[in-house]
Amino acid sequence: MKKSWQLDRRAALKAAGVSMALPWLEAMGAPSSKRELPRRMCAILFPFGVAMPKDDAEDRQWGWFPTGQGKDYQLTNVLRPLEPLMDHVSIFHGLSHPRCRAMNGHDTGDTFLTANNLAPVSYQNTISIDQYAASVIGKQTRLPSLTLSTDGGVGPRTRTTTLSYTDKGQPIPALSDPAQIFKRLFGQDGASANDRRKLQNSESILDLVMEQSNSLSRNLGVADQRKMAEFETSVRDVEKRVERSRSWLDIPLPTVDRDSILLDTTVDAPRDYLKAIYDLQFLAFQTDLTRISTYQIGSYGPSKARAFPAVLGLKPDWHGLAHAAGKKGGPENIGRFDQFLAEQLASFLTRLQETPEGDGSLLDRTLVLYGSSNSRTHQNRNYPLLLAGGGKLGLRHNQVLRFDEKTPMSNVFVTMLQALGVEVDRFVDSTGPLDGLT
């Protein structure tokens, strides 16, 4: 059944053509005409936690957390790669999601960006911070957001391979293959008559598919109807994307040097792979194709990333290293790998920082959240966590902030959202913005 308003909207679009008043288009998610500088965010999770030797332990240098606090802190070997960037970085101690503390240690990848406990049985999740932000600032770019993970897809609930969840709590499939990501970002080019026709046809096809689904649904059992609703939501979402693409048709895609990225690299070469993933996010930000990205370095399930530590000759696998983090020699083993991850992060941040934008750099208007939802493996408290960038969005850095368990991690989310210009004072269980950042 076609609803009357749908007909009207389509007809209106067609009739108005390019002479359509811009403000109206903008409300539907069209390119922004204003020249305000973009605000961006990126959130990155690594699984299984870190080493946390006591302050007087001889291998304290391989603990993830710095010693000291406030401005008076000392980085350990692990985060030393970030040293030159510390004017743009704050490190947090003691934060976690209170609602997730009692969950299985392997389940909290799902909730890293949602802050919520999973519903019993169905493991239904809720919206993640990136999608919340995307619902506001995502409208200004060609892609509302970019969801990446080493494993790709959505994975099984409680061990999902994505960090992003829709407003209905549905996991958003992540892209994992650099070539595919590149194509998603830069692949659909131009505004040929052919493209235009194709998008127009897509709209007609999706309309019809929707009608079919509606009439089909009427003859299905109750449980099947619920599944079919999932199909319809997806179709509706694609309809929106098609509309969005149409409104972008006349704006050419930015040109980028394809060969500057190792697009054919795979997870078997972790160093190249991580570089490619970070490079793609950088490019997406630089060309303003999107302002929001998430990247899950590894899932808590049978992730391909478990084999990453082999790049340093470490064994057994990541999960095993994490389990051994409390044992003799354990901190150094996982510490070296965490240091490797920090090096990759540092290159990404450096690239952002070295790229000028307005009166600052890309990093000054990009928030990069980085951390794990386990401290020690399986422990859902005291996440190793840092936030980088946003100097021009009102954030202060070069500090280690300590919190007790009364402060929920979602306070960081509130601060981030506010810095992004999203008018909000709450996110799930937050008690306010995070003290000490602004």
Place this chain on the structure above:
Amino acid sequence: MFCNRLTLILMASFLPATRAVCVDQSLDVFSKRVHPVLIELCDGCHGRKKSEGGIRLDRLDPDLVNGSDSEIWHDVFEQLKNGEMPPAKAKQPDAEQRKILTQWLVGALQDAAEAKRGQNGRVVTRRLTRYEYQNTMRDLLLIDLDFAQGLPPDPASQEGFQNNGSTLEMSPTQIEQYLDVARRSLSQAIVTGDRPRLYEVTQNATAMGKLPTKKFAGHAPVSPEFILDLKEFPRTGPFELKVRARAAIPAGEGVPRIQVSMGNVPGIIHVPRGEIGEAEVDTISQTITFHGRMEDFPQPGPISFGNSGFKGMIVMIDFVDADGNELRYPDRTYTAKTPPLKKQKKDQDEAIESDAKKEPVAFGGRLEIEVQSVEFQSPVYASWPPPSHERLFFASPHVGNESLYIRDVLKRFMESAFRRSVLATEVEQMAKLFGKIRADSETFEDAARETLAAVLVSPSFLYIVEQQNRASDDLQVTDFELASRLSYFLWSTAPDQQLMDLARQGQLKDGKVLKQQVERMLEDERSSEFVRHFVTQWLDLGGLDRVAVNPEFFPGFDNKLKTQMRNETLAFFSEILRADRSALELLDSDWVMLNRPMASHYGLTGPRSQEFEQVTLESDDARGGLLGQAAFLLANSNGEDSHPIKRAVWILDRLLGSPPASPPADVPDLDTENPDLAKMTLKQQLAVHSSKESCGSCHREIDPWGIPLENFDAVGRWRAEIPQVNRREPMEIDTVGVLPSGVEVEGPTQLKRYLVESQGERFAKAIVKRLMAYGLGRSLDFADRQTVDELTENFVENDYRLRALLVDFVQSKAFRTK
């Protein structure tokens, strides 16, 4: 069995009663007779003082219909029945007590089952899985493309199956993919214009190329024995590659193979290539023909890349021996005589030149392959327009009248795509879309492609739809729905013409016809899809990819062997099904299916090639059955050593149908780094584990199933002791396990014997349940219990013949109702 039948008779007397009466009676029986027994037997561990495993029986709601504890009661029933509870050391129920408990549980569970079905409803309409989509598209469009490439992987259900309707999700990205794939495939299937120019290249000797010979960024070097350069090639369309070759095979050597691949992306350091196929090469010269489609292979970009060398496609032929090891000959020249490029490369070039100076060895004296000619042709079409086009645009009286003709085309296409007859209104709706698109399209074909693409993103195509008329209680599947159930079950694709015809004629529901069809379908080659997907998912063969073999422990282990391991298990199951042997042979057999690589891996001899063949075992060989197969053994190891717990859990879950509960969140793993533990045998380590209060209550029931298999190392080879690696001292193996029933078994042979002799029915039931879950594409619920029991009983009576079980299942109520 006796117990079950008895209770069924008792149940029958309840049937006329209403549900409320049922519940009241049940509660009455519970408080008077059942509760006292539970208190007497179970209260010590699952009651007021202790609640092991988090279970308190005194607190469970005895109303299974309205209460929320029916799942736990179900576990109680299973454990009691399997003799797992009360544990061997505790007081056992006497015959009378056992009867009281069993009778009440069976009755109450049955009530709950009937009640549950009406409450939540089942998901019976399900999306096609990735592989079903792939097969369905191929059969529908008559072109063989990699359709599913961009689709996300499907999650596994609790039982391990990917075709479960409630876990199969849909997302916007998927819809975009489906539409994209539909358009791309239709642009291949529907052609315009004359037969395209044919590209042909023939080479009698290898081309000389400078392919990377060193490992770079994790990519293996490329060093094919034969290279075919395609300076010009079509970007799309089917190709044909004819390789004429012969081999020299000295006595005692296996049959060598060629592996053919193609691709080239200039500017990328390694050579990305896709596999075209592989084949054995015999001593008599023969021509082997390979097929593929150009668009499935990595191609050079449209714009040439800088100063990179060759800009065309490269066909590469590698030679391997029967074990899969590359064949290389130092006396051969592999590289063109190029002038020295740079000074620092001089050493390398010198090495090459000195190679070139070596006298080539004459053919015949060693294991060797000679490629005599390679002939490439593309695009190859047997006829023009190709069958894919002819099938869509068939001859009809309306050819020439676009508006009428498109309706004919649509009707036929929709019926195939939707796997049912279609209504005139449905065709009209599509025809209207055609009209709309046609107005802006240049040609009829263009508009038809777009319209047919809509059919391929329709829910009636993407989902296996089973309608439910809410006005009536008729839950019978229709004939067309039955045809789809059958074909997706046994072929993982849409019904063929014969099934569709039978459905249209209303004959498929006939029990005899169903039986004939199952038999026909099993004879058909497509039934290999059933073996592949059912066995892979049931036995979790994907686990092989989740284990990384540590090269320090197994130097020389080639990851390619994992594929052979998987194929061994598939070949084994396939043979049991083909020859209609007893499924108990899955537990133990005096024969195995081996090819050369697997035989050498096991230290056995016989097979000369990579084809799997049946090999009879010596009587003292413990290799028989699934438990002797590397696929199971490696997937359930940690890549360094065996892992008795994982193996035990697999046996309990996959073979015996009672997966142990996952460990509570606060239980630490066995700590392999602990120096004290490192000195112990695994069995001793496990004993330490089991002695911990939090672990012991479960692990005493689990570990003994895995310990007898300690004779198999991580990669499934036999071992008499655990060899020394690094700091780990050599250790003796202790393979004695005391099973929950109290029976002591030592080593794989005794374990397998025990399984065959004492667990046959339990295994039968487990197989029945998994088969049903796979065949129905959903998790079983209580209402399926009766079918499970009946099928199991018949299965056991039929000497565990799978073919009979398949026929039985397809004819069962569960398969024929929604």
